[in-house]
Amino acid sequence: MSFVELPVELIEMICVRCSLDEIKTLRLTCQSLRNVADDYLFPEIVTVMTRDSMEAARQIAQHPKFCRQPRLLCFQGDTSEPLQFEEWKSKLQSQIEVDAHITKADRKHLQELGEISMRRDRDREIDPDLEAREKALIQLIRANADAQPKPSYSEAQLQDHYGHYSELAYEGMQIIEDETIQRCMQAVFEKCSNIRAFDFTTANALRVHTHKENKQFRRGLITPFGDYERCAEGLEAMQEIVLAADEAGYSPQTLRLGSVTFHVARHPDLSRAMSRFMAKVENLHWIVSTPYLEDDDLGVDSEEFAEIMLGFQEGYCTNLMSSAGNLRSLELDMPCPNPGEDKIELSDVVGTLSWPNLRNVAITTIYANSTDLVDFLLRHAATLERLELNEVTLNGEWPECFSKFAGKLPRLKEVQLRGVFDINSGFFCFFGDLYTSRGNEYSQRVARYIIEGGEEFPMPPDNNREEAMIPDSESDDHEESDSDDEDFLFAEEDDDLLGIDVQH
Known part of the structure; x- marks a missing residue:
């Protein structure tokens, strides 16, 4: 029997396991295979906080053929903050400066600068050599930024871009208040029966630079990054989505929440609907969002963090976790406190x-x-x-x-340990930088x-504390990887980007 003579059910099983490029190739072989492979061309719906995006998602759900294709719904919950014109201009200027700093040549410098900042916070003391290196890096980054060409706009152009930005900011609030999100997401959950995974993300937590590829947000010049309500990231949109799912009787098999507040x-x-x-x-x-201060990107709002911690202590997290009785994979990134302040307790997370x-x-x-962890x-x-x-402390x-x-x-096959491990009295060991692909050599010894x-636990080497304080120039490179969404059902204002005609 040739491949083309296989039953449709077997071809579908093959298509499920094919990459998007393999699906495209499969479609070129013959008409019978193309008819099946067409249903696997668009594995995702990606939405943003605009009315057009919500409406496009609803149209996909109502399309008799394309509603069966997506297996993942990704909701980008970033919102634009309502600003006065002068505030917007100031923020635009800051964004232009930041963009000039972030060049490919600067990425290692920026990474090293971040490592210095993290290690200085851990030690809470000033190391003269570290401080000198930090100043040198800042000067080098600024010099590179000054050499970068920067865009310029006339006053009329700025007014036009600001007007479009303001419309998007207002629209982001309106689609929550008038329940547009809830209606459109309910349609998706009801009609797109093959969606098994749901992602909700803000602040590039799960995807990088998606908004920068969106024509609507590009016209406003300032692309949203996170929820402007920093102490309630994603809360209002998630409320609409969860209520929509409840009405549709939908629960995902895979749930990823990127920088989403614990208040959900x-x-x-939401208590019953969320369960x-x-x-x-x-x-x-779940990457639980950290409540950063409004006017300080590096500082954590201690009062809000204490409120979050109280919610954990009152059992809201364990109640929610108990609803997911079929868990096979549990990945939790807890919010980061200010240096020296308490972290969320494991017993308040999993009980x-x-x-x-x-x-x-x-x-x-x-x-x-120790007893709880063991x-x-x-x-x-x-x-x-x-x-x-x-x-871990x-x-x-x-x-x-x-x-x-x-x-x-x-049954344990893999162990990964990273970052600083403390005890109540202070530092115990350093297992390597948190954002590297794997820990240091000592972490691998402990993993084994x-x-x-x-018979005996391998104690940290003598230089382990020093390793935690000195930037490692040999650490993993971190190239920013832009998600390639052009082949997905990208629910935004331009139907051409969908790759389908949602009207027919």
Whole structure:
């Protein structure tokens, strides 16, 4: 039997496992294969906070053929802040300066500068050599930025761009208030029956530079980055989406929330709907947003952080987690406190819960009692295959804690450890920079110990604390990868970008 003679059901099984490029190639072979492969050309719907985007998503849902294609709905929740003209001009000038700083030649310098800042915060002391290097990097970055060509606009052009920006800012609020988001998302959840994954992201947490490729936002010159309500990132839009899903009876298999406020777990209007939204979730990745101060991108709002911590302590997170009884993968990035302030506690995140199918656990920025951490891991010893711990503070002693579960997780195949691991009395060890592809050499030694066990825990090398304080010029390069959305159902104002005619 030739490939073209295969039953449609088998060809569909093959298409599900093909990449987009492979689907395009498959369509060129013959008409019978093309008829099947056409249904796999557009795996995603990507929406932004505009009325046209919501309407385009609704039209896709109503199309008899294309409604069956998307398997992922990605909602970009970034919103534009309402500004006066002079405020907007000032912000535009700042954005132009920042864009000039971020050149390919500067990326290593910017990375090193960020590492210096992080390590200075950890040590809370001024290292003269580190301070001198920081000043030299700043001067070098500024010199490179000054050499970059910068755009200029006439006053009339600025007024025109500002007018379009203001329209988008107003529209972002209106589509929440008039329930446009809820109506359109309900249509998508009801009609697009193959959507198994839902992403909600702000501030490039899950995708990079998507708004910069959007014609509507480009006309406003200043592209949104995050929710301008910094202490409630994504809350209002998520409320509309969860209520829409509840009306449609929809729960995703994979749920990814990128820089979304914890308040979605404690909002009084969402408690029941959010639990039903989580009911079928098997893969959960939640980057809980950090409440940064409005006028200081580097400082955390301590009062708001304390309010978030109280919500965790009152059990809102464990109640929500208990709704997802089918979890196979749990990845949580907790909000970052100011240096020296308390982190969210592990017991307030997972409590005494256990998931019979849990295979993967990744937790970042957490405080844990030694007993709680050990018990949580041993509760999942029969299923756990991958473990990732980053930036953990322990109430207890790390060598003793590690020894209690090392070699006792028989299915464990991979362990990743990164960042600074503290104890109540201070620094214990450094496992490598948080945003590298893997930890340092010492982290790999400890990872092997956790998987294989052993008679003695490998203590940190003598230079481990110094490694945590000195920028590593050999650390992984981080090239920004722009998501390629041109082949997806990008729900925005221009139907040509959809690659389909949603009217027919």
